[in-house]
Amino acid sequence: MSAAATPGPAAGLLPATPGGFRDRLLLGMADAIREHGDFRSVTVAEVVRRARTSRRTFYQHFDDREACFLALFDVVSEGLLTTIAEAATGEGPFGDRVDRAMAAYLGALAAEPVLARSCIEEAGSVGPDGTARVRAMNERWARQTMRLVEEAREHDDALRPLPFEVATIITGGFRDLVITTLDEGRDLTELQDVASDVFRRITMR
Numbered sequence: 514m515s516a517a518a519t520p521g522p523a524a525g526l527l528p529a530t531p532g533g534f535r536d537r538l539l540l541g542m543a544d545a546i547r548e549h550g551d552f553r554s555v556t557v558a559e560v561v562r563r564a565r566t567s568r569r570t571f572y573q574h575f576d577d578r579e580a581c582f583l584a585l586f587d588v589v590s591e592g593l594l595t596t597i598a599e600a601a602t603g604e605g606p607f608g609d610r611v612d613r614a615m616a617a618y619l620g621a622l623a624a625e626p627v628l629a630r631s632c633i634e635e636a637g638s639v640g641p642d643g644t645a646r647v648r649a650m651n652e653r654w655a656r657q658t659m660r661l662v663e664e665a666r667e668h669d670d671a672l673r674p675l676p677f678e679v680a681t682i683i684t685g686g687f688r689d690l691v692i693t694t695l696d697e698g699r700d701l702t703e704l705q706d707v708a709s710d711v712f713r714r715i716t717m718r
Contacts, residue, residue: 527588535574535584537564542578542585547627552582552635579639583646586636589628590650594657596621607665607672608713614661615708622691623701630695633688655680662716671718679715 527540541564545555557578561571575581600617601610622629637647655677662675687708694701 527585527592534564534566534570537566538571538574538581539585539588540564542581543628546585546631547625550627550631552631552639555582557581579643583636583639583643586632586643586646586650589632590653593618593621594653598657598661601661607669607717608709610665611712612705612709615705615712616702619701619705619708626695626701630692633692651681651685654684658684672716673718675716683712683715 527536527543538560541560541562542552542555544563545559546552549555555578557568557571560578560581561568564571571581575584596617597614601614603610603613636643658680659675659677662672666672666674690704690708691701694704
């Protein structure tokens, strides 16, 4: 792809077809992160070039490059939450749904390892806004995990309630494991068995 080409979708976590300038700028930010390997090295000029728009348009949508990156973090995180929720719903034993949810989550991250690592590692260091954004998203991850377990418990009394504190430990620890796996250059899908096993051990009697 040439530097000025319209960036492609991020494995379903970003709009496949940009709906407007804002979407194009988010895709431009994602594409620049993929090329550099991190957000730190990305410039506004690179984003607008990839989005095929202007700096003026950029600043009509975002105060600065940090705001654009945090908006990208929001969209990617929402995409992952939706991916997990959709995979975990439906028929079948709870263990099978856990396997589906883990496979969907890890598959999405494995398809975009550079973007995933940047969002997980760098968003929290983008000033007070980044810290607050990550903290709020971490709570959403924990509460969604709790909700999925509670929904399953309505049909399966072999499941234990999942306290918020335990859900927070699970989601936070799993994020750290994802980062370690990426640092070691390993395939994220290798985590499928251990992640599913840990979740079963915590939630099933």
